[in-house]
Structures are given as structure tokens and as C-alpha cells.
Amino acid sequence: MTALEIAGLFVRYGGALAVDDIALSVPPGQVTALVGPNGAGKSSAVLATCGTVRSTGEVRLDGERVDGWSPGRRTRAGLALVPQGRQLFSRLTVRENLLIGADQLRLPARSVAAAEERFPILAERRSSLAGVLSGGEQQMLAVARALMGRPRALLLDELVTGLAPLIVQQLATTVRALADDGLAVLVAAPDLVGLRDVVDRGYVLVRGRVVAEVEGGHRPLQSAYERALGLAVG
Numbered sequence: 506m507t508a509l510e511i512a513g514l515f516v517r518y519g520g521a522l523a524v525d526d527i528a529l530s531v532p533p534g535q536v537t538a539l540v541g542p543n544g545a546g547k548s549s550a551v552l553a554t555c556g557t558v559r560s561t562g563e564v565r566l567d568g569e570r571v572d573g574w575s576p577g578r579r580t581r582a583g584l585a586l587v588p589q590g591r592q593l594f595s596r597l598t599v600r601e602n603l604l605i606g607a608d609q610l611r612l613p614a615r616s617v618a619a620a621e622e623r624f625p626i627l628a629e630r631r632s633s634l635a636g637v638l639s640g641g642e643q644q645m646l647a648v649a650r651a652l653m654g655r656p657r658a659l660l661l662d663e664l665v666t667g668l669a670p671l672i673v674q675q676l677a678t679t680v681r682a683l684a685d686d687g688l689a690v691l692v693a694a695p696d697l698v699g700l701r702d703v704v705d706r707g708y709v710l711v712r713g714r715v716v717a718e719v720e721g722g723h724r725p726l727q728s729a730y731e732r733a734l735g736l737a738v739g
């Protein structure tokens with residue numbers, strides 16, 4: 506069964522249509538990409554799926570309709586988000602950020618230790634303020650926090666954009682391993698750079714609409730994206 510299923514999703518900001526009747530499937534054990542240029546509606550689609558922007562349409566998690574649920578209830582049901590910009594508490598420590606994450610998920614404080622183990626750098630830096638971490642370390646903290654509740658589906662908005670190649674590699678390896686363990690992963694990104702080796706399938710989003718659904722890894726997805734943008738030669 507598809508872990509996360511989205512159908513007939515619309516997001517409107519006032520009179521502007523940001524997401525226009527899209528359908529996405531995010532199967533377990535695979536990394537699904539949602540690629541599109543800036544302003545295509547990727548973040549809006551991801552946030553609507555998690556319930557943090559208003560939308561209409563159906564969102565199903567393991568077959569159960571969750572689109573009427575609050576964001577917190579969706580998270581506790583296994584829908585985890587690493588948002589663009591990460592939304593960490595920059596003036597709190599790594600440990601405090603994880604404790605707040607545990608609290609929001611109604612998990613015991615000891616869950617923090619497991620989250621720190623996933624990325625050893627977080628254990629080393631547990632007393633550092635989140636705001637002084639590098640971009641890559643902040644992203645690891647955001648991913649570790651999202652994984653604390655053992656989600657069934659993980660949504661990553663701009664996971665690797667702007668990060669150093671070594672960190673990109675580390676995050677990509679983590680995402681691949683999570684999918685191989687059975688997690689359903691959706692990565693929203695403006696391009697496939699850094700995600701080449703991890704993407705199984707994906708969608709191309711242009712001006713709020715899905716213009717291509719592609720199986721077979723990053724290559725055919727990249728080609729479909731280039732065609733959609735009118736970049737393909739020949």
C-alpha cells in the first residue's frame with residue numbers, strides 16, 4: 506500500500522492558485538522527488554500535506570484520510586516534515602531543540618539519545634546553540650528531530666540546497682538508508698543536484714500543476730524536468 510497518497514490537492518493564497526489539483530503517491534521504501542522551479546508550488550504542496558497551510562483535497566496516510574486533522578495529529582500519526590528553513594530554535598541548544606521535538610511528539614525525553622546517535626555530530630554538539638551550527642549540522646538536527654517519532658512518511662523541503670558537497674553526500678546517504686528501511690520519503694527540490702543517487706521516482710511541478718510523473722530513477726526524471734522547462738536539446 507502507498508504510505509502517502511495525495512489527490513485533488515489545491516492551495517490558494519487569496520485569489521492566487523499555488524497548487525492546482527495535484528495527485529502524488531509516496532510509496533514506502535522509495536525516495537520520491539517533487540521537482541520544480543522556484544515558485545512552482547512545492548513548499549505549498551508539502552505544507553498542505555502536513556496541514557500547516559490551508560488546502561482542499563485528500564491526504565491519506567496508510568489509507569486513512571488525515572486531511573481534516575490538525576498538523577500535530579498528522580505528525581503523531583507518522584507524517585514528519587523537515588521544512589524549508591528548518592524552523593529550529595536558534596537560541597536554544599541542540600539538546601533543547603530535540604527535547605522540544607520529543608515533547609511535541611509526546612515522546613519521553615530519552616528519545617533524544619537515539620536522535621543524537623543518528624548523527625554523531627549532534628551528540629558532540631549537544632550543548633551548542635542551534636544558531637551557531639553550520640547549515641549542514643542544522644539540517645541534520647532538523648532531520649533527527651523529524652525522525653524522532655519513527656514516522657511512516659518523511660517530507661523534506663529543500664534538503665540539500667546550498668549545503669557543502671560533503672554534507673549533501675551524508676544527508677543523501679541517510680535518506681537512502683531510511684528509504685531502504687521502508688520509510689516513504691518525499692523530497693521537494695528545485696533541481697536534482699545532490700539527489701542523483703537516491704531518487705527512485707518523481708514528479709515535475711510547474712506553475713502548481715504536475716506535468717510529469719516519472720519512474721526509473723533520476724535520469725528519466727531529469728530529462729522530463731528539462732523538457733518541461735524547455736531546456737532539452739533535440
Ligand SMILES: Nc1ncnc2c1ncn2[C@@H]1O[C@H](COP(=O)(O)OP(=O)(O)OP(=O)(O)O)[C@@H](O)[C@H]1O
Nearest residue numbers: 518521523541542543544545546547548549550695
Ligand atoms: N504565504 C503566501 N502568501 C501568498 N502567496 C504565497 C505564499 N506562499 C507562497 N506563495 C506563492 O505561491 C506560489 C508557490 O510558492 P511555493 O513557495 O509553494 O513554491 P516553491 O516551488 O516551493 O518555490 P521555492 O522553491 O521558491 O520555495 C508562488 O507564486 C508564491 O509566491
